[in-house]
Amino acid sequence: MDVTHDPATLSWVESANDPATDFSIQNLPFGRFRRNALEPWQIGVAIGDQVLDLHAVGLIDHLDMQRLMAAPVTERRALRLSLWEGLRAGSALQKVWSQALLRQSEVEMGLPCEVGDYTDFYTGIHHATTVGKLFRPDNPLLPNYKWVPIGYHGRASSIGASGQQFHRPQGQTLKPGAAVPDFGPSARIDYELEIGAWVAGGNGLGEPVAMAQAEDYIFGLTLLNDWSARDVQAWEYQPLGPFLAKNFATTVSPWMVTLDALAPFRADFERPAHDPQPMAYLDSAHNRAAGALDVQLEVWLQTPAMLAAGNPGQRLSTSNMRDAYWTLAQLLTHHTVNGCNLRSGDILGTGTLSGPAPEQGGSLLELTQGGKMPLTLANGETRTFLQDGDTVILRGYCTRAGVRRIGFGECRGTLLAAR
Ligand SMILES: O=C(O)/C=C/C(=O)CC(=O)CC(=O)O
Numbered sequence: 001m002d003v004t005h006d007p008a009t010l011s012w013v014e015s016a017n018d019p020a021t022d023f024s025i026q027n028l029p030f031g032r033f034r035r036n037a038l039e040p041w042q043i044g045v046a047i048g049d050q051v052l053d054l055h056a057v058g059l060i061d062h063l064d065m066q067r068l069m070a071a072p073v074t075e076r077r078a079l080r081l082s083l084w085e086g087l088r089a090g091s092a093l094q095k096v097w098s099q100a101l102l103r104q105s106e107v108e109m110g111l112p113c114e115v116g117d118y119t120d121f122y123t124g125i126h127h128a129t130t131v132g133k134l135f136r137p138d139n140p141l142l143p144n145y146k147w148v149p150i151g152y153h154g155r156a157s158s159i160g161a162s163g164q165q166f167h168r169p170q171g172q173t174l175k176p177g178a179a180v181p182d183f184g185p186s187a188r189i190d191y192e193l194e195i196g197a198w199v200a201g202g203n204g205l206g207e208p209v210a211m212a213q214a215e216d217y218i219f220g221l222t223l224l225n226d227w228s229a230r231d232v233q234a235w236e237y238q239p240l241g242p243f244l245a246k247n248f249a250t251t252v253s254p255w256m257v258t259l260d261a262l263a264p265f266r267a268d269f270e271r272p273a274h275d276p277q278p279m280a281y282l283d284s285a286h287n288r289a290a291g292a293l294d295v296q297l298e299v300w301l302q303t304p305a306m307l308a309a310g311n312p313g314q315r316l317s318t319s320n321m322r323d324a325y326w327t328l329a330q331l332l333t334h335h336t337v338n339g340c341n342l343r344s345g346d347i348l349g350t351g352t353l354s355g356p357a358p359e360q361g362g363s364l365l366e367l368t369q370g371g372k373m374p375l376t377l378a379n380g381e382t383r384t385f386l387q388d389g390d391t392v393i394l395r396g397y398c399t400r401a402g403v404r405r406i407g408f409g410e411c412r413g414t415l416l417a418a419r
């Protein structure tokens with residue numbers, strides 16, 4: 001375990017030492033903030049309830065997150081170590097660096113970088129099985145699922161940072177029993193609980209990335225909500241897959257948690273013995289020993305009635321990234337195996353991360369069995385799909401005995417009425 005994970009290290013930023021904080025000195029995630037809309041986005045690191053301005057402390061001489069992400073992995077590690085050195089209790093830099101701290105509550109957080117291309121995978125096998133049953137009762141998990149990481153090319157332009165608000169989209173749907181489709185506002189807006197992996201550097205066109213190097217091409221992870229219009233999806237998705245059902249909005253949390261910060265939360269990746277084992281190009285000893293990540297995930301819902309009552313929301317479900325059927329390294333390697341070039345700032349979504357139990361569904365589609373079994377909330381309200389004004393909050397964090405907790409912050413988005 002490297003020194004930055006030592007749980008005994010405290011920070012001179014007091015709020016970072018709270019055992020409940022997402023942003024202990026062992027985390028140090030990167031994001032972009034600004035004090036006001038006239039200022040360009042600045043690069044910062046979260047520490048407790050503060051942001052450290054990297055340019056102001058002289059750790060970078062530019063404001064270009066893509067450039068920082070494209071630095072060789074050894075330089076990225078050295079930067080993380082410098083941050084840890086400067087922020088730990090007793091550091092000689094405290095006096096100077098404390099001038100470059102801002103309260104998170106006093107800045108606006110934006111997208112962590114300019115978003116490049118967006119690919120969304122389908123690694124949640126429990127999600128794929130449950131959703132497959134709803135869309136294709138006789139053929140839920142297609143035979144390719146256990147051989148090839150399934151994905152589709154998503155839409156980058158509508159990705160927004162936490163706090164994103166969007167209008168209920170219009171679209172074509174086929175009502176049950178109808179012979180021809182209708183046009184109007186979607187009646188089945190849903191969320192999807194995912195992790196997004198931000199690409200660092202990138203590979204040249206025609207140059208596949210092998211499993212052994214794949215993780216060097218990942219800068220860090222955020223939470224990702226792939227908002228989905230289920231009625232539009234059911235009518236449009238064959239034969240080319242998701243299109244307008246999923247490209248009207250996608251929300252990400254603002255802080256990129258590095259794979260270095262997540263190192264203590266690695267988990268082994270084992271396929272059930274009766275499943276096909278990954279092909280050689282998707283296999284490595286490191287991947288089998290430590291390719292998975294133990295990240296606990298939660299979905300919260302705050303309805304307009306809860307907001308009015310000062311209720312911060314109700315937790316709808318929990319799950320864990322460990323249950324994914326493919327690892328991040330496998331997704332990145334598979335994406336490039338044909339020579340496809342990934343670039344700094346691209347984002348790969350894992351797909352909906354549901355757990356094995358029915359109450360661990362990472363979408364309302366699963367939790368309500370396709371809208372047939374409404375959820376009754378603690379305040380007496382019910383939901384099948386989202387209603388206007390609903391806010392969905394994703395949270396993620398890692399805990400383990402003997403190491404400090406690290407968290408992702410939150411990914412929050414609100415559905416507004418149709419225009
Ligand atoms: O056709 C299906 O089985 C479902 C496809 C999706 O919902 C695509 C998607 O976004 C997958 C995911 O998030 O896991």
Ligand SMILES: [Ca+2]
Pocket residue numbers: 120192194226349351352
């Ligand atoms: Ca998705």
Ligand SMILES: [Mg+2]
Pocket residue numbers: 154225226227228246247248249250
């Ligand atoms: Mg989406």
